[in-house]
Amino acid sequence: MVKVLLIEDETLFAKSVLRRLEREGYQGKISETIAEGRQLLNASLPDILLLDVRLPDGSGLDLLAEIRATEDEIWKSLPVVVMTAYGELDDAVSAMKLGATDYLKKPVDLDELVLTMSKVMTARHLNQRLNYSQLREQHVLDQIEMIGSSKAVIDVRNQISRIAQLVDKSSDSHPVILIHGQTGTGKDVAARLYHQLGSWHNRPFVHVDCASLPGELIEAELFGHERGAFTNAHHAKAGLIEVAEDGTIFLDEIGELPLDLQAKLLNVLERRVVRRIGSTRETPVSAHFVAATNRNLADMVTQGTFRSDLFYRLNILELILPPLHERIGDIPLLAQHFVEKLARRYGLQTPVLSSVALQRMQQYGWPGNIRELQHVLERAVMLCQSGQIEADDLVLQTLTASIKEAGTSVQFDSLEQMKLEEVEKVLIERSLDRNSGNVSQSARELGLTRMAMRYRINKYGL
Numbered sequence: 001m002v003k004v005l006l007i008e009d010e011t012l013f014a015k016s017v018l019r020r021l022e023r024e025g026y027q028g029k030i031s032e033t034i035a036e037g038r039q040l041l042n043a044s045l046p047d048i049l050l051l052d053v054r055l056p057d058g059s060g061l062d063l064l065a066e067i068r069a070t071e072d073e074i075w076k077s078l079p080v081v082v083m084t085a086y087g088e089l090d091d092a093v094s095a096m097k098l099g100a101t102d103y104l105k106k107p108v109d110l111d112e113l114v115l116t117m118s119k120v121m122t123a124r125h126l127n128q129r130l131n132y133s134q135l136r137e138q139h140v141l142d143q144i145e146m147i148g149s150s151k152a153v154i155d156v157r158n159q160i161s162r163i164a165q166l167v168d169k170s171s172d173s174h175p176v177i178l179i180h181g182q183t184g185t186g187k188d189v190a191a192r193l194y195h196q197l198g199s200w201h202n203r204p205f206v207h208v209d210c211a212s213l214p215g216e217l218i219e220a221e222l223f224g225h226e227r228g229a230f231t232n233a234h235h236a237k238a239g240l241i242e243v244a245e246d247g248t249i250f251l252d253e254i255g256e257l258p259l260d261l262q263a264k265l266l267n268v269l270e271r272r273v274v275r276r277i278g279s280t281r282e283t284p285v286s287a288h289f290v291a292a293t294n295r296n297l298a299d300m301v302t303q304g305t306f307r308s309d310l311f312y313r314l315n316i317l318e319l320i321l322p323p324l325h326e327r328i329g330d331i332p333l334l335a336q337h338f339v340e341k342l343a344r345r346y347g348l349q350t351p352v353l354s355s356v357a358l359q360r361m362q363q364y365g366w367p368g369n370i371r372e373l374q375h376v377l378e379r380a381v382m383l384c385q386s387g388q389i390e391a392d393d394l395v396l397q398t399l400t401a402s403i404k405e406a407g408t409s410v411q412f413d414s415l416e417q418m419k420l421e422e423v424e425k426v427l428i429e430r431s432l433d434r435n436s437g438n439v440s441q442s443a444r445e446l447g448l449t450r451m452a453m454r455y456r457i458n459k460y461g462l
Contacts, residue, residue: 002026004021007055033055034055041067048079049081081116082102105451149329159319160319176289177291177317182369184324185321187294192205192250195250204247204248211450219277220277223264224274225239225277228278245286246286254292255295262310298311324366328362338377339353352388354388
């Protein structure tokens with residue numbers, strides 16, 4: 001059983017985290033101060049440490065520095081996930097430079113926390129037992145399906161299959177694939193399907209979300225760094241491009257990559273070598289590159305926010321994923337797939353989707369596309385007790401009705417009947433729609449940071 005130590009002074013939050021972790025099979029302890037946490041660490045080293053930054057008797061970063069500065073290799077290799085509040089970007093940057101394994105932004109989504117811990121522990125076990133070549137042999141992805149019988153989806157599937165077959169036959173450097181589509185249309189699924197169909201499917205698949213990593217961290221994460229390359233770089237670290245080896249590296253939201261790093265990425269794509277920060281040695285790159293965006297890169301080139309040379313390098317093989325409202329005929333297939341999958345996940349009997357519910361789903365605009373459909377059905381499956389999902393069981397009915405009836409604004413009477421979170425979701429949906437899914441522009445319009453906007457998009461399944 002994996003042992004977890006949580007150092008966190010917000011008691012209610014700490015207890016909710018512990019309850020969730022225990023349901024997932026972890027064994028946990030809570031400490032509200034650094035001093036108590038240090039005692040627990042000395043008494044029995046856990047398998048993973050969850051560490052808040054702001055604590056009553058000091059900064060969690062000081063404890064992290066202590067752990068990484070020790071001569072004991074067991075302490076040095078202890079996975080530490082740091083939790084930082086929104087607006088405290090410097091803390092996240094400092095934590096990664098000090099050697100944090102990962103970081104989470106508060107308020108912490110418990111599902112994201114569990115997923116992060118699972119990834120951290122998996123990586124730790126692999127690092128303990130395997131070198132890179134062994135990792136390649138052990139790496140297996142879940143089977144990926146691109147659900148749908150519409151012409152648009154069939155065309156995309158055929159294109160992915162053909163590209164994978166041709167790449168298998170080529171002995172030269174692999175082409176870069178650019179996937180374009182609105183938020184939630186399944187760009188990640190398309191990238192994984194390409195990986196799965198290639199002969200390199202048992203190699204690593206590395207997903208990099210360029211929008212969620214702060215600019216100060218993404219260079220080190222992508223390209224790696226040598227020991228001493230910057231303050232607190234106590235150990236050399238391979239970048240994600242190196243870790244991908246001859247597998248696939250998926251650069252999600254490529255339009256959010258800072259201009260200076262665009263130049264460095266272009267050099268990697270052109271010369272097929274990568275150089276770590278602080279190093280003079282270049283390492284050959286054999287990974288398959290897939291990029292994705294929901295933004296119009298050509299417009300960004302015109303605006304000067306995206307390099308034209310990188311755009312032309314990426315825009316050779318483009319896959320365009322249609323929004324869900326353009327493939328209404330696929331909704332019954334997708335809905336049935338998600339209902340069956342979610343019922344298995346929660347150990348429930350698979351409920352039946354009523355014809356009226358299916359009709360309602362096909363009439364809805366789905367601004368959040370397939371991701372929104374999945375989240376709507378997840379709620380319906382979990383709360384369904386009759387064995388059949390009716391139209392009224394779908395969250396979308398009252399919310400979308402109030403938006404459509406109001407025209408350009410939500411009516412005051414509707415607002416009185418809505419919860420604060422529902423109003424916030426409406427505003428975010430409408431802003432994303434106005435800005436064609438441009439997360440950064442919508443964030444500026446609503447007065448949010450990009451990271452805060454990302455959190456809300458994930459929270460509401462948009």
